Amino acid sequence: MEQYPVDPKYLNQIFEHIQDGIIVMDQNREILLMNPAAGRLTGWAVGEHVPFCSYCKERKAEAGENRCYLIARNEVPYFLSQMPVYHGKKLDVEMSTALIYQDQDHQEKEYLLVLRDQTLRQKEEEVRLSKMMIKRLIEVQEREHKRLAHELHDGVSQSLYTISVALQAIESTIQADERLHDYVNEVRAELQRAMSDIKAYSHQLRPTSLDGLGLVSALETLIHTIQSTSSLSIELKTNISGRLPSAVEINVYRVIQEGLHNVVKYAEAKKVYLLLVEDQGRLIVEVHDDGKGFDLEQAKGGLGLEHMRERIEQLNGHFHIESAPGKGTTILAKMMLDESGEEIDESHGS
Structure with a gap:
């Protein structure tokens, strides 16, 4: 391969x-030359x-061996x-x-020492692990919500329905006792309220329409x-007709x-505009x-x-809020559908 000389001005x-610290030192480790990054990184001169x-x-060096492991072992490319x-x-x-100069007559040597800060890499790894942990917690939470919703709908609701049928049978045998008849009616009314509450709680935990029909149907409900x-008046605009991951x-x-519950509780708003559109593989959400x-x-x-924010970031998306007193609030989220990461594995919670 043909070699081309490098212009000294580029060097x-x-x-x-360069962001790596570059130091030239002699065999006694005296610093002969260093770049600005090395100075910022270490504080040396x-x-x-x-x-x-x-x-x-702390290492044990052999007799006559240079204590510096990198100098003593020239074959080592790097060291943490x-x-x-x-x-x-x-x-x-x-x-x-690396040994970059050696004077055979005076046995003088000069070494190039390159230092790379690992702190940033460690912080990036901490952020990655934190995001992964949050993602797993969300997955576990959603699986548990789905399990509880099914339990409420298929278990508790069915039991209450059975009780309701039993009350009807009892009522048919006590028509003559008006007081007892009124009491049974009160019990049935309370039972209906409990069934309605359970249905609402089940829907909040995990909307059945979300699993069966998709996001748009669940939002309409x-x-x-x-x-x-x-x-509150809510206007939904969307171009999504199929299922998303x-x-x-x-x-x-x-x-x-x-977002909608926050509007109901705090905003004192009259109208909400909800936008949910897909544009060239990108999903845009605005409230x-x-x-x-x-x-x-x-x-x-808060x-x-x-x-x-955590939920949108788990999808590799961007989350942004705009608000000011008297100016309303806008929640904006954008994400690439083909870069949303792994889908939530719900097979263990079904």
């Missing part, structure tokens, strides 16, 4: 602007000596350890070294329920459900109300808003 630009990392400081930096603080770094129990459907449903709005700074850290 200098790389040396000055030219003329000082590179301290031994935590491993080299902690390096003393500012005022005794230790920094997790990835180190590599949710909108009907809210409008029948409040003075199950993880998208349940998480988007929960976000919209939380806008004409209510009193709120101060975003004061609302930071569990409701954070849970909404």
Whole structure:
């Protein structure tokens, strides 16, 4: 392969602007040259000596062997350890070294030492693990919601229905006792209220229409329920006619459900505009109300808003809220449907 000479000005630009710390040191570890990134990373200066990392400081070196593991073992391409930096603080770094100059007459050597901060990588890994944990918790929560909803619908509701039928049979035998007849009617009315409550609780836990018919159908049911129990008017605009991935459907449903309930409880709004559209593989969700709005700074850290954000981020989406006192509130979420990640595995909860 043909080699081309590198213009020194490019080498200098790389040396000055690369984010890795680059240090030239002699065999005694005295710093001869260093780039700005190395200075920012370590706090060292030219003329000082590179301290031994935590491993080299404690390792057992053979007689006559350089305590620096990288210098002693030229074959090692890189090395992970902690390096003393500012005022005794230790920094997790990835180190590599190479012999770049050797004077045979005076036995002088110069080494290139490259330091890469591992802190950012560790933080990124912590964020990744945190997101994965949140995703798993949401999955477990939804599976449990689905199980409880089925239990309420298929178990408790059926038992109450059986009791209702039994009451009808009893009522037919006590027509002559008006007082007892009135009491049975009161019991039946209370039973109907309990059955209605269980149906509502079951729907809140896991709408049956969401599993059977999809997101749009579940939202239409949710909108009907809210409008029948409040003075709020909700207008839904959507171009979605088919099914979406199950993880998208349940998480988007929960976000919209939380948003609408917040409007009912706090916004004092008259109208809500709900947009749910798919555009070139991207799903756009918008909930806008004409209510009193709120101060975003004061609302930071609220569990409701954070849970909404977490659900959208689990779909690799972007979540944004706009609001101000007297200006209403807009919730906006966007995500790529083909990049939404794994669907929620509900096979264990069915």
